Amino acid sequence: MTDTARTARAGVPERPTLDGLEESWARRWQEEGTYAFDRSKQRSDVFSIDTPPPTVSGELHMGHVFSYTHTDTTARYQRMRGKAVFYPMGWDDNGLPTERRAQNVYGVRCDPALAYDPVWRPPAAPVDDAARRNPTPISRRNFIELCERLTVTDEQAFEALWRRLGLSVDWSLTYTTIGRIARTTSQRAFVRNLRRGEAYQSEAPTLWDVGFATAVAQAELEDRERPGAYHRLRFNASDGREVLIDTTRPELLPACVALVCHPDDKRYTDLVGGTVRSPLFDVEVPVYAHPLADPAKGTGVAMVCTFGDLTDVTWWRELGLDTRVVVGRDGRLLREPPHGVPAQPYAALAGQTVNGARREIVGMLADAGDLIGEPRPITHPVKFYERGDRPLEIVSTRQWYLRNGGRDEALRATLLARGEQLHWVPAHMKHRYDNWVGGLNGDWLVSRQRFFGVPVPVWYRLDDTGEPDWSHPLTPDESALPVDPSSDPAPGYDESQRGQPGGFVGDPDVLDTWATSSVTPQIVGGWETDPDLFARVFPMDLRPQGQEIIRTWLFDSVIRSHFEHGVLPWRDTVLSGWILDPDHKKMAKSKGNVVTPLALLEQHGSDAVRYWAASGKPGMDLAFDPAQIKVGRRLATKLLNASKFALGLGAADALRALATTPLDRAMLAELATVVTAASTAFDSYDHTAALQVTEAFFWRFCDDYIELVKERAYGTGPAADSARAALASALSVQLRLFAPVLPYVTEEVWSWWRYGSVHQAPWPTTYEVARTIEGSGEPALLRLAGDALSQVRRAKSERKLSMKAEVPLAEALGPAALLEQLTLVADDLRAAGRIAKLDLLPDRTPQLVIACAF
Secondary structure, X not given: OOOOOOOOOOOOOXXXXXXXXXXXXXXXXXXXXXXXXXXXXXXXXXXXEOOOOOEOOOOOOHHHHHHHHHHHHHHHHHHHOOOEEEOOOEEEOOOHHHXXXXXXXXXXXXXXXXXXXXXXXXXXXXXXXXXXXXXXXXXXXXXXXXXXXXXXXXXXHHHHHHHHHOXXXXXXXXXXXXXXXXXXXXXXXXXXXXXXXXXXXXXXXEEEEOOOOEEOOHHHEEEEEEXXXXXXXXXXXXXXXXXXXXXOOHHXXXXXXXXXXOOOOHHHHHHOOOEEEOOOOOOEEEEEEOOOOOOOOOOOEEEEEOOOOHHHHHHHHHHOOOOOOOEOOOOXXXXXXXXXXXXXXXXXOOOOEHHHHHHHHHHHHHHHOOEOOOOEEEEEEEEEEOOOOOEOEXXXXXXXXXXXXXXXXXXXXXXXXXXHHOEEEOHHHHHHHHHHHHOOOOOEEOEEOOOOOOEOOOEEEEOOOOXXXXXXXXXXXXXXXXXXXXXXXXXXXXXXXXOOOOOEEEOXXXXXXXXXXXXXXXXXXXXXXXXXXXXXXXXXXXXXEEHHXXXXXXXXXXXXXXXXXXXXXXXXXXXXXXEEOOOOOEOOHHHOOOOOOHHHHHHHOHHHHHHHHHOOOOXXXXXOOHHHHHHHHHHHHHHHHHHHHHHHOOHHHHOOOOEOOHHHHHHHHHHHHHHHXXXXXXXXXXXXXXXXXXXXHHHHHHHHHHHHXXXXXXXXXXXXXXXXHHHHHXXXXXXXXXXXXXXXXXXXXXXXXXXXXXXXXXXOOHHHHHOOEOOOOOHHHHHHHHHHHHHHHHHHHHOOOOOOOOEOEEEEEEOXXXXXXXXXXXXXXXXXXXXXXXXXXXXXXXOOEEEEEO
């Protein structure tokens, strides 16, 4: 294929350079369709990749470069192995990050009550902080259009950077998670989940982010250490006994529905089954025993409020407790007290923020004598939405859920079994999947109270009083997808019936971004729209991704594929490690230690940056090290210069000739072992090991073999022909071994003397190398010759002589068998070392010693 492709040979330039390679080759790859997916291949000849769609509401950083380079080395290797590589790129552009970015850039907020304004235009330039603090309200449709406009700009910048990095993506397969295909696929999957009973709606306690005003799923939580205080409150039992409890949230006292203690805690056995009365509000509260109560925490008895934390939810559900909600969706205490709570003491708390209510009630408790002692400061973990900046509250809301095994042991066991079927790289990452699935305590909450996302595709009938029938949602026919229930009428209705008694109302929510990202194989693979393509790429071969989203993207994708197809969505998953700063701390935007790649790519070149990235193994952390990037630049430069030298000797015309001399055969024999090692490493997704073995040989090839053979290669006759044949074969093989990591410099050198693209050339094999060797070769002979030459160089260096200085006499001492081997390369050693006379003195030393006389 490489000799028949249309790309012509360029010839060796007079002054090779790395500068400008990215621009010229990226353009040619695109023009010539170098990485286009060949959909004529059967599934067995396809390697398909479920590429992570990066979030475009921000900047790419070195962590992206790190992990996406790893995937690209695999794609390039598989392509050279003869596979048709299905390698798409997506942009994750829906959801909260994009909304927040639009709000911050343009100083707007979405108000669904406003009508669409077709002439409204956003500010021409990003706004200042004052405008962000006082955002302009715009309609939902205006807001969505603004988000779409912003993401297009971001996506163009991201694509330009990915192209510069040299990702061998088929850009014709690009998709967005808010695009029509993604919306159709996501809604189709949800509708089918609903019809099969895997999706359901429920009014239940919900983790709520006050700042974003939306529900949050368990997978999106993170604990952050925050200062707090224990307050000791006095409850009173009917017999006059005081019952003391410690709480960090005294403002939830009006939401108290029970006290709980551990069943084995003898201090409170007599209280279990009875009641106590709450301070300030004098509400009767039952006392229960429950194993989750910790006798060693606080006083050993806990106040259950609806709802302070997830443990409260567990107690509320398992003990069948009453519900007294006091915190609203805006993060303030409700204006009216819950049922059974007197209005008079509650009035001082109504409408206050959580912190304000806490200060108020602490003062009230102190005045009443029900606050025992002073609050005791502590630092404790508090639940946050991973993108939020305010502690989560738990409020009662109606939401959509997908079953995930959190409340179904049989499904949990099935999903754990799916994890066993998946090939994990590295293997220890599977424990994170097992721990996550085993620790689930509820189903997957998939609805969000936001605007820029895939709409939940359901409507509700309104009865004669205008109340919605939640239990019988209306769903669209799949042929009508995608739909937006906020603007499209329900099936069988017209728009005039929206919101009218006897009419309909659309679900206002959107799906969680992971509900769409979890069907990326289906989105890009043409599920239900291109059955031929889907049969060729699904289930996919590889899911590369970050370890931190095993609990979300990976697990959720397994769920969706299990429900819809009854199989895993891919065969293998490769997990990335973290990028660390020079102090070995994880890089994160919140820490301010993130490094963006563009300047590094411009300064050092893409191959150099890719070399640094490929130095990190899957699942292993890698420190950002500019020095390592410089090493990559040096390697790429050496590849240019060594290739020019070899081709200048006439190697290009000796490509298929035989290597006949011992040294040439030895070098190629060792190269064959490198091909085996690199191939084995790439087959195991160990690009780092493949690079290391290839690079180690390359430097030995340059520093030893070329130096040993160049005098002979300048000459004529069979020995010179052998040298040129070995150089040609070695150069061809090494260019292909380096190609997955260093795509630009290898393509450049390949174009000097070969036809077509190195990235479409076949991966080298041991058979290919062996057929250029006359007879056989012994790799140890190259190392022996290199060791001898190194000793001669060292002797010159110690005497501060030029490497071109003559050595009148050199004596080789060592075991007889070793010196007998040395005689096979003696002519090359004398020429490379400028040795006038070489004497062999057997059995004088236990190892090789070259003594030089000057």
